[in-house]
Amino acid sequence: MARHLRRAPVDVTLVDRRNFHLFQPLLYQTATGGLSPGDIATPIQHVLRKHRNVRVVMDEVVHLDARARTLVTREGELPYDTLVLAAGVANHYLGRDDWTPLAPGLKSIEDAISIRRRILRAFEAAEMEADATQRAELLTFVVIGGGATGVELAGAVAELARYTLRREFRSIDPRSSRVMSVEASDRILGELAPSLSVRASQSLERLGVEVMTGTTARAIDAAGVDLEVGGHRERVGARTVLWAAGVRAAPLAHALQEATGCAVDGIGRICVEPNLSVASHPDIFVIGDMAHVAYRGKPIPCIAPAAIQQGKFVARVIADRLAGKTPPTPFRYFDKGSLATIGRSAAVGEFRGMRFWGFPSWLAWLFIHLIYLIEFENRILVLIQWVNMYVGRRRGARLITEGG
Template identity: 55%
Template sequence: MSEPHVLVLGGGFAGLWCTRALASAPVRITVVDRTNHHLFQPLLYQVATAGLSAPDIAAPLRHILRRQRNVTVRMDEVQRIDTGARRVQCAGGELAYDFLVVATGATHAYFGNDAWATHAPGLKTLDDALAIRRRLLSAFEAAEREPDPAARAAWLNFVVIGGGPTGVELAGTLAEIARHTLPREFRHADPRSARVHLVEAGPRPLATMPQELSEKTRAMLQRLGVEVHTGRPVTAIDADGVAIGDERLPARTVLWAAGVAASPLGAQLGVATDRAGRVPVEADLSLPGRPEVFVAGDLAAVRDAGRDRAVPGVAPAAKQMGAHVAAVIRARLRGTPSAAFRYRDFGNLATIGRMAAVVDFGRLRLSGLLAWWFWLVAHLFFLIGFRNRLIVLLNWGWSYWTYQRHARIISGRPPPD
């Protein structure tokens, strides 16, 4: 009798942690992802802003899993899931399964205004990060060759939409680049005249953190030169800027960090999804009525059994869900009951700029330099591979002492003027 086949869709945090947790289990595993790499998404903004190169925060899935003999990695695109027949149709052929783990993550959500995506790209993949980096650096180049002062100012205006961790990190880093990294390298356009706007529809940035840390975040951003707009949603985006209420912000570079929608594969699992496209699951993360199918990571709408609250769509939660699914599969193989998922909240953290960050551990709240050091150590610890940690540490050290960002290379076709 052959070993049960576990089919894992997605090589992100949930899928990879599930796969690794089944290393010694009597199963054969197939990991399917449309890319060939695992991506450390919390540092993706560093690639977008030229602080790190793509290989610093990504590693080939085959390399990560090379010593796990019960795993086959397949780079393929999932097209259809048939839970009744226990089969998944991919572009390269059909795969049968005994257990299915769907961990295909999330993508950008423009709240019904999908046309905005052309003018305000989001940040979810390496391709997104490289495209944003090209757009940002090309804006400074366009300003340098623009003789008209008004047109030059538009190139040096940047708008980041969304005041969550990604938006705050992008805005703070952009301000540092304009004021510290680039000024001595241009002769006609002064990068220090750049204006960076952070737009948040809610009343404060980092709304999931305590109000005192949100206000400290606002103050730190403003010290960096970021203009923070709160309490008004964006009503229009085009090639020349954005509208927030009755105010018009002229800008040739707009970045989207305001919302996410779950992977569209969730709609193929035969249950009603929530407004964000996430799939409601049982307490053990299995699909209702399908105990052999599991949903984990950003695609899952999960209630924390310990505190009866929604589990946030963050990397630590995805890792814990992946490991829990592996434990449930092991329990099913043994014929023992499975436990409910309990989320361990290790706190929230976000960096705002050089030596500036905020950390929320419940009763313990940090901001400024101490929070920044904690943020740095935490991200180094969770990077996959010694090489990644060493290279990132060296790059951050160089950036710290010199304000330089080593990955400022424009590749591919720049956006049109």
């Protein structure tokens, strides 16, 4: 959004607790050693270096005073005339926050590094383990949640085990790993057409992933997960359990609700007005994943094109207001469809009722993700890694580290 205010007579302060912009759609590749953190993240100051009216501040907003038009941050206070909140969403454990350390979710670069560490350590530990049962537990990977993130993660873990690592250990055969994709509803990728869910399941199964639909995680501990399937409980010994089953609005949404009394939906997203402002607060806008905006009877999904379109729209509203013009209303969402990839050369996608799958969809997925990467340097870096992964099934970012 800050980019679209380039020509407006405004001073923009962009506050983020991180100093980098993260391209979340490729996080799963960092989590599975395919891409390095730096390939998918760019310093925000670099992204906005040519925008002379934008100041970037690394700080965390903890509270806001809507009447005094002031943000309260970890470092102090920041006054504003117009506020745009785009703090995204966080992992949601559906009432089981105690599962957070046991089944990490994938939202941040730290999550991706921690998941990568867990996965790679499991193979290392299995190599040293003499007991067959313990070894099997170490080589079992359970991904809970069969949406796009869960499907992409499960496919990438299976590829890592079946292809990338297959010749790299001496005591274990990584190809014997068990990878499970667990989904509570009756099909994976429930936001797509049922026929595409079937194709996605088949692609995952070809990679050796066990797709378990109609299956709910009931308990998780350090040694595995209790699953409920058709009224029966089943114990799966697994040292690596990953969470991709739910999100909720970032905590800042709660702070906004407390400050303004605005309405929120079931996952804490702010229910905004047709012009994306907060009811009775025309000077506060909420955009991106944190906003609940209705479209064809359903909320707009938490996807990047929606966030980008909303940012562009609000920039226009702000610029028009200042220019004394009538701003556009309401926000109109252009649905660019959905795509999810399953391993090296399979993907499924949908655009305006048309369905795509297989290799052509995968090529489309590659192209679209390259285009959306924010900096040209990152596009080149990612392209090189992808060629490496495609041709040699290599994943060169398989470092077990505490940091990046």
